[in-house]
Amino acid sequence: xxxxYHYMSVAAILFALGTFGVxxxxxxxVVFMCIELMLNSVNLTFIALSSHLQNMDGQVFVLFxxxxxAAEAAVGLALMxxxxxxxxxIDVDQINMLKx
Amino acid sequence: xxxxxxYILGFIMLTATLLCxxxxxxxxxxxxxxxxxxxxxxxxxxxxxPLVAAWEVIVYAGAIxxxxxxxxxxxxxxxxxxxxxxxWHRWGPLVLLSSSLMACTLLLIFQDPAATEIIGxxxxxxxxxxxxxxxxxxxxxxxxxFQLLFASIGAYMLGRSLPKEDDES
Amino acid sequence: xLDSYLPIxxxxxxxxxxxxxxxxxxxxxxxxRMTELKMSPYECGMPPVGSARERFSVKFYIIAMLFIVFDIxxxxxxxxxxxxxxxxxxxxxxxxxxxxxxxxxxxxxxxKGALEWE
Numbered sequence: 001x002x003x004x005y006h007y008m009s010v011a012a013i014l015f016a017l018g019t020f021g022v023x024x025x026x027x028x029x030v031v032f033m034c035i036e037l038m039l040n041s042v043n044l045t046f047i048a049l050s051s052h053l054q055n056m057d058g059q060v061f062v063l064f065x066x067x068x069x070a071a072e073a074a075v076g077l078a079l080m081x082x083x084x085x086x087x088x089x090i091d092v093d094q095i096n097m098l099k100x
Numbered sequence: 101x102x103x104x105x106x107y108i109l110g111f112i113m114l115t116a117t118l119l120c121x122x123x124x125x126x127x128x129x130x131x132x133x134x135x136x137x138x139x140x141x142x143x144x145x146x147x148x149x150p151l152v153a154a155w156e157v158i159v160y161a162g163a164i165x166x167x168x169x170x171x172x173x174x175x176x177x178x179x180x181x182x183x184x185x186x187x188w189h190r191w192g193p194l195v196l197l198s199s200s201l202m203a204c205t206l207l208l209i210f211q212d213p214a215a216t217e218i219i220g221x222x223x224x225x226x227x228x229x230x231x232x233x234x235x236x237x238x239x240x241x242x243x244x245x246f247q248l249l250f251a252s253i254g255a256y257m258l259g260r261s262l263p264k265e266d267d268e269s
Numbered sequence: 270x271l272d273s274y275l276p277i278x279x280x281x282x283x284x285x286x287x288x289x290x291x292x293x294x295x296x297x298x299x300x301x302r303m304t305e306l307k308m309s310p311y312e313c314g315m316p317p318v319g320s321a322r323e324r325f326s327v328k329f330y331i332i333a334m335l336f337i338v339f340d341i342x343x344x345x346x347x348x349x350x351x352x353x354x355x356x357x358x359x360x361x362x363x364x365x366x367x368x369x370x371x372x373x374x375x376x377x378x379x380x381k382g383a384l385e386w387e
Binding site: 001002006007010013014017018020021024025027029030032033034036037040043044047048050051052054056057059060062063064066067068069070071072073074075077078079080081082084090 | 102103106110113114117118120121126129130133136137140143144147148149151152155156159160163164167168171172174175177221222224228229232233237240244247248250251252254255256258259
């Protein structure tokens with residue numbers, strides 16, 4: 001029988017994979033996708049615990065996390081566009097100035 | 101039945117994620133991530149959260165990933181050389197993962213339409229979620245709308261094409 | 270309960286059989302002679318003009334971003350709509366304020382001329 005621990009383990013592996021991607025990739029958009037992946041592993045944890053504790057608050061929170069992810073995607077990708085306009089590249093190693 | 105589905109979905113999701121973070125071509129990474137999100141949505145359904153599963157597909161797979169794909173195309177980050185015809189070495193894993201995901205979905209729908217056996221003891225109907233969201237969490241919903249307002253204005257300010265780019269330097 | 274899903278299952282099976290079958294059979298039976306003209310991408314029957322992967326304007330991004338914002342708005346409407354009767358006037362006002370705040374951003378972006386295509 002599948003317990004909450006199984007789901008939490010999947011979420012933990014997913015989070016680790018996302019962290020690995022953030023640390024190893026140099027394309028800023030892929031790094032950003034890995035951040036979305038980490039948010040999703042947190043969502044899985046919320047849902048698994050909501051089901052385990054018979055409590056709906058976790059699911060409501062997931063809706064808010066998703067909204068944050070959408071807003072973050074819109075602003076973050078706009079930042080990438082602004083950066084690309086200046087440097088003609090989105091390599092994270094080149095993002096090293098706070099002010100242009 | 102439920103445990104079998106869990107293991108298949110977990111395998112699909114982790115494989116798709118692993119492939120996603122190792123692809124060189126960002127377009128392929130986006131496609132694999134979408135497959136992973138579909139598997140995650142089915143897992144949410146197994147956990148008794150049908151509305152959240154629908155949100156996962158609508159918001160993540162449908163909107164956010166499309167925006168990512170869009171930016172990759174817009175900045176011209178996809179490799180330029182065109183592949184000759186369908187390349188099974190490249191698309192084989194994707195076809196395999198997505199067809200097994202399709203099989204899982206069909207199994208889930210047709211095996212047990214009322215979903216009494218598959219999903220666990222806890223099931224949150226959309227009605228209950230709506231009642232909580234617009235009752236207890238009413239203020240939070242309004243805060244969310246402010247957040248979206250700031251996101252749209254902020255993204256516009258950052259992404260707009262500056263009128264006098266030559267004068268600034 | 271299962272009977273009500275039978276037409277959908279039939280449709281899916283027929284669609285899968287037809288699409289897989291037509292690809293597989295044309296591969297098996299068909300004759301393959303690759304010419305350059307045949308392998309070029311189809312563009313309304315004309316010879317293709319330029320690459321399909323050229324960059325496009327940032328205006329598309331503004332539209333896509335607005336799509337995301339209103340996608341989230343609609344997605345918040347689903348749980349509201351199924352409980353519309355029970356939530357009553359309070360829920361209605363709440364959703365009204367929600368939409369109004371989002372419309373402020375929309376009006377701002379519109380006023381700034383981001384939606385115009387000169």
